[in-house]
């Protein structure tokens with residue numbers, strides 16, 4: 001599948017094809033040099049496939065994990081780019097999950113005021129969610145994605161074959177975002193997760209999500225309206241994430257529990273719970289509701305005791321709703 005994402009600053013192809021990593025050089029086909037970026041959690045077999053196609057190129061590999069999304073890792077990466085004489089005409093190619101994409105994307109956005117950037121996402125989360133849309137960032141003093149830039153990639157190559165080595169936990173974690181997209185935008189996508197053999201439909205799941213994300217990003221690049229629907233489950237989910245110190249639960253796991261907490265429709269809730277359980281994702285979060293509420297208010301700008309959330313009463317039809325913070329508090333108990 002090939003789609004073209006049209007944004008105000010750039011138009012770029014997203015190509016999804018099993019095994020495309022092996023043809024990356026041919027498909028990317030850029031002039032100038034390339035600089036490769038990955039992390040040490042991406043299995044060597046995938047890094048090697050890319051490296052072999054660019055024998056002259058340097059591959060910068062940093063330690064995997066969210067703790068690498070900081071100024072120190074960014075500085076080391078930028079210094080390495082400088083040492084390898086990366087010029088304005090060159091291209092950064094990122095091979096990895098959301099951490100590699102966010103960090104390499106931000107390095108590409110800031111190095112010499114911005115150079116070309118190709119993203120090859122290797123986790124379900126990055127293929128579904130973070131590889132298109134142009135958000136790049138690092139964390140600052142425990143504040144996630146606090147420093148960053150909107151910087152669209154020049155191309156995104158999505159190879160579902162690389163997901164074969166992903167741990168079951170990370171595999172399901174990313175799929176929580178796909179479940180969210182099914183609930184808010186695409187009834188047929190949600191239906192795939194109600195089948196036992198959902199893993200056999202991974203290519204369809206990813207392509208449906210890429211199409212949803214493309215449409216939303218094109219209509220609302222900077223998150224003024226429609227893109228907000230992608231935040232379903234995130235208001236409470238982020239607070240769960242913070243209350244557990246960003247370590248215990250992964251992001252997608254918190255989104256799943258956040259969707260469970262916010263939804264009103266009991267029938268839908270039990271269908272969602274069944275899907276989350278099928279994917280071995282947690283359904284409810286053990287935490288102090290008052291603490292979660294406090295974190296939630298810190299995170300979101302409540303206006304005179306009111307807050308905008310995303311709600312779903314009917315599958316595929318997410319909408320924005322303005323509710324009182326008191327009503328939101330009750331959902332946590």
Ligand SMILES: NC(=O)c1ccc[n+]([C@@H]2O[C@H](COP(=O)([O-])OP(=O)(O)OC[C@H]3O[C@@H](n4cnc5c(N)ncnc54)[C@H](O)[C@@H]3O)[C@@H](O)[C@H]2O)c1
Pocket residue numbers: 039040041042043046064065066069096097098099100102122123124125126129130131132133134135136137144145162163164165166167170173
């Ligand atoms: N830019 C955006 O729009 C956006 C959206 C959502 C999330 N994010 C960011 O994405 C990050 C999370 O991304 P993630 O969930 O991909 O985590 P991640 O990048 O940390 O990857 C998870 C783990 O899997 C390893 N890994 C990667 N590919 C693998 C493969 N094919 N086989 C085996 N292991 C592999 C990684 O090394 C890492 O240890 C967060 O920092 C989050 O803030 C960004």
Ligand SMILES: [Zn+2]
Pocket residue numbers: 129177234251255
């Ligand atoms: Zn998310």
